[in-house]
Structure formats: C-alpha cells, structure tokens
Amino acid sequence: MASRSAPERGRNIDVEGAYRAAEERYVAANPESLAQFTRACESLPGGNTRTGMFYAPFPLAIARGKGAYMWDLDGHRYRDYAGDFSAGIYGHTNAVVHAAVRGVLADGVTFGSVSSHEARLAELVCARIPAIERVRFCNSGTEANIMSLVTANAVTGRSKIMVFEGAYHGGTLSFPPGGSPINVPFDYVLAPFNDIDGTSALFDEHGQSLSAVLVELVQGAGGCIPADADFVALLREQATRCGALLIFDEVMTSRLGPNGRQGALGITPDMTTLGKYVGGGMTAGAFGGRATIMDRYDPRAKEHFVHNGTFNNNVMTLAGGAAGLEQVYTPVAATALTESGEAFRQRLNALGQKHGLPFQATGFGSLMNIHFIDGEIRSHHDLARRNLTALDLFHLELIAAGIYITRRGYMALSLPLTVDDHDVFVAEADKFLSTYGELISA
Ligand code: PMP
Numbered sequence: 101m102a103s104r105s106a107p108e109r110g111r112n113i114d115v116e117g118a119y120r121a122a123e124e125r126y127v128a129a130n131p132e133s134l135a136q137f138t139r140a141c142e143s144l145p146g147g148n149t150r151t152g153m154f155y156a157p158f159p160l161a162i163a164r165g166k167g168a169y170m171w172d173l174d175g176h177r178y179r180d181y182a183g184d185f186s187a188g189i190y191g192h193t194n195a196v197v198h199a200a201v202r203g204v205l206a207d208g209v210t211f212g213s214v215s216s217h218e219a220r221l222a223e224l225v226c227a228r229i230p231a232i233e234r235v236r237f238c239n240s241g242t243e244a245n246i247m248s249l250v251t252a253n254a255v256t257g258r259s260k261i262m263v264f265e266g267a268y269h270g271g272t273l274s275f276p277p278g279g280s281p282i283n284v285p286f287d288y289v290l291a292p293f294n295d296i297d298g299t300s301a302l303f304d305e306h307g308q309s310l311s312a313v314l315v316e317l318v319q320g321a322g323g324c325i326p327a328d329a330d331f332v333a334l335l336r337e338q339a340t341r342c343g344a345l346l347i348f349d350e351v352m353t354s355r356l357g358p359n360g361r362q363g364a365l366g367i368t369p370d371m372t373t374l375g376k377y378v379g380g381g382m383t384a385g386a387f388g389g390r391a392t393i394m395d396r397y398d399p400r401a402k403e404h405f406v407h408n409g410t411f412n413n414n415v416m417t418l419a420g421g422a423a424g425l426e427q428v429y430t431p432v433a434a435t436a437l438t439e440s441g442e443a444f445r446q447r448l449n450a451l452g453q454k455h456g457l458p459f460q461a462t463g464f465g466s467l468m469n470i471h472f473i474d475g476e477i478r479s480h481h482d483l484a485r486r487n488l489t490a491l492d493l494f495h496l497e498l499i500a501a502g503i504y505i506t507r508r509g510y511m512a513l514s515l516p517l518t519v520d521d522h523d524v525f526v527a528e529a530d531k532f533l534s535t536y537g538e539l540i541s542a
Contacts, residue, residue, distance in 0.1 A: 133172055167191045263314050263315075264319070267316055317353045354372075357434055373386065439465075
C-alpha cells in the first residue's frame with residue numbers, strides 16, 4: 101500500500117498547492133479505484149450513475165462494509181461518516197434488518213399482489229409520524245415529493261408551488277443557486293429560506309394560486325441548515341390562510357427525533373414525504389398525510405387517483421424497513437442518536453473556536469455539514485464565501501486518515517458509530533487544522 105500520511109507542509113504553499121499534493125498522494129494510494137473509474141467511464145457518463153458520488157480526481161470504489169466501516173477496492177478501511185447521505189442509519193450489516201430481508205428473499209420477492217408487509221411498515225410509519233394518517237409507498241424520495249406535489253395540485257385545483265432557495269427535493273426537484281435544467285416542469289415560486297419578511301411578501305403576491313408549500317425542515321444538500329421554528333410556523337399559518345397544502349420533506353429529517361423533526365417543532369403539516377433509511381437501506385420512498393387527502397387514493401372511492409408503481413410494495417424494502425423501525429431505530433434510539441449527534445457537532449465547532457479558524461459544522465442531531473467559513477449560517481446565501489478548496493483538502497486528508505465523509509462536507513451518523521470513532525474523527529480534524537491552519541485562516 102502506498103504511503104498515505106500527509107508530508108510536512110513546505111514553505112510558500114497555498115491551499116490549492118496543498119490540495120494538489122493531497123490529490124497526488126490519493127492517486128498513488130488508490131490504483132484499483134482509479135482502474136475501476138477508468139473502466140466505468142466507458143459505459144457510464146463520468147463513470148457513475150449518481151452525480152453526487154463523483155469527486156475529483158476520481159471516487160473511491162467501495163467493495164464492502166461491516167457495521168460502521170467500509171473497505172475500498174485497494175483494501176483501505178474507512179469509518180463511514182457519509183452514511184449513504186442518511187439512508188445508511190443502520191450501518192452496513194445490521195443483523196435485524198438483514199435477517200428480515202433474508203427472510204423475505206427465501207419466500208420469493210415479486211408477487212404482483214399485496215402482502216402483509218406493506219401494512220406492517222405503514223402502521224409503523226403512521227404511529228411514528230402522527231400527521232401521516234395514511235401513507236403510500238414509492239421508490240425514492242424524489243418520487244415521494246413528486247407524488248406529494250401532484251396530489252396537492254389535484255386536491256386544490258391549483259398548480260403553483262412554493263419552494264425555497266437552496267432546497268433539494270430530489271434529482272429532478274433541485275433548487276441550487278443558478279437553478280437546474282432538469283427539474284420536472286412545475287410552476288415554482290422560489291422563496292428565501294428562513295426569511296420571514298421575504299417569504300410573507302411572496303405569500304401576499306401568489307398565495308391564492310399556491311397549491312403547495314414544500315420545505316425541508318433542515319436543508320440537507322443545501323448545507324445542513326435548520327429551518328427556524330418561527331419560519332416554519334409562518335409557513336403553517338400562511339399555507340392555511342391561502343388554502344395551500346404544507347408539505348414537509350422529511351426524507352432526511354424524519355430521523356431527527358421519535359416523531360420526526362416535525363414532532364420536535366410541534367408543527368403539523370398537511371403532507372409529509374419520507375425516504376432514505378425508512379426502507380432499512382433498501383430503495384425507499386413514501387408520501388402521506390391527512391386521511392381526507394390520502395383517501396383520494398382509495399380505489400373504492402369514486403374518481404379516485406390512480407397511483408401505480410411496480411416496486412411500490414417490494415417486499416425487501418417493506419420487511420427491512422419495518423424490522424428497522426420496530427426493533428432498531430425505536431423512538432428511544434432516535435432520541436439517543438440525535439443527542440449524540442449534537443454532542444459530536446459541538447465538539448467539531450469547539451475545534452474551530454480553539455484554532456480561531458473559519459471551521460464549523462451546521463446541522464442538527466445526526467445530520468451535519470462541515471463548512472470552512474465563519475459567521476452564522478441561516479441560508480445558502482451565507483455560504484457564498486466558504487472556502488471550497490479547504491473543504492476538498494479536508495475531504496482527501498480525512499480519506500487518507502481512514503475517515504469517509506462526502507466531498508461537500510455532509511455527514512449522516514449511523515447507529516454503529518461509537519464515541520471512540522468520534523474521538524478519532526475529532527483528533528484528525530484537530531490535526532488538519534493544526535497542519536493547514538495558516539493556509540485557511542484568510
Ligand atoms: N428530499 C431530500 C430532503 C433529500 O435529501 C433527498 C435525497 N438526498 C431527496 C428528497 C431525494 O431522495 P432520493 O434520492 O431517494 O430520490
């Protein structure tokens with residue numbers, strides 16, 4: 101194995117130079133991942149089928165995982181802090197979830213009929229998130245959000261949708277600075293996140309034509325930025341006033357407490373969307389809400405909405421998800437993971453203060469994002485000045501130290517990560533800030 105330790109920093113090097121040196125070490129240390137990337141580029145654009153998995157110079161190809169760890173094709177072991185962007189809450193080999201999936205595999209997987217599994221997961225979801233009186237499953241968070249929006253349009257007879265700057269609701273429902281050319285073509289009103297006055301003005305202007313207000317309670321891809329409680333309260337009040345449905349995208353945030361983030365905020369939406377870990381790590385999506393809305397999907401009702409999907413009720417997702425919610429990610433476990441995530445995030449923020457450097461972790465509970473920037477972060481506008489090269493360098497140096505985070509600094513803690521793992525992470529981050537502090541202080 102090539103040496104993976106960071107060499108002493110020479111004089112006159114800037115952060116770009118330090119990044120280039122780290123990249124050279126990365127290339128030397130990961131020949132099998134490079135070979136895999138080169139091969140993949142022949143048949144997949146950019147060598148992958150999920151854009152967020154790419155980072156320069158090429159991504160590590162992961163071969164296997166166990167608990168909180170994973171190994172790449174070159175045999176390096178990593179503490180997994182990416183947690184598959186929050187889908188991997190159970191770690192890589194949870195015995196309960198795997199037993200449930202193996203159990204259904206043994207009995208066959210594609211029936212083209214109902215089974216007992218969908219009702220079991222549905223009961224657990226409805227019990228966990230009381231605002232979901234009825235739920236329907238689908239195959240991804242993206243699909244869940246699209247379904248919630250078309251439901252809102254159909255129920256209200258309107259078609260304008262309020263979303264927020266920096267939001268991410270899926271591969272075709274994404275609102276980064278500069279927009280996305282591949283969004284599904286809904287009629288959007290783009291409102292400023294966490295800005296009560298700016299958003300109120302847009303309600304005044306468009307309220308009567310809004311079918312839905314779709315919001316993340318912590319903007320995930322946008323940098324792990326929590327929505328202020330009074331901002332969410334404003335959305336509730338205004339949506340009710342205008343006759344629009346308030347939809348909470350809890351695809352990521354439903355893990356942040358026994359009853360989702362909405363439970364902790366004490367604010368009830370009309371609809372909620374779920375995904376990620378809800379299928380135990382298998383393909384998952386769900387949308388649900390008040391019975392009066394969701395019962396439009398009852399096939400016994402006159403003029404009901406037809407919602408099909410070959411894999412909506414795939415038994416691996418349903419059985420794995422149900423076992424996980426019932427036996428592993430219980431309400432008690434949700435509280436504990438949220439608290440330990442907060443404690444870990446505070447340790448990271450203390451490092452920034454200790455070194456007097458622009459280094460902080462935003463987020464809430466087990467979801468967080470490291471940013472090389474100082475000052476308060478309440479919307480993606482506040483991230484404009486962040487030092488992305490420092491973040492790229494941090495990413496490669498953590499990888500070299502056996503810690504896997506996402507290139508954008510996002511982390512989703514899994515249940516098998518321990519305080520010992522966090523100690524290692526904090527020590528490596530501390531070392532990074534000592535080594536490169538002078539380069540990133542400006
Ligand atoms: N909503 C949010 C808040 C998300 O974070 C994501 C995925 N990162 C999605 C929706 C889309 O989910 P999926 O990737 O399963 O389509």
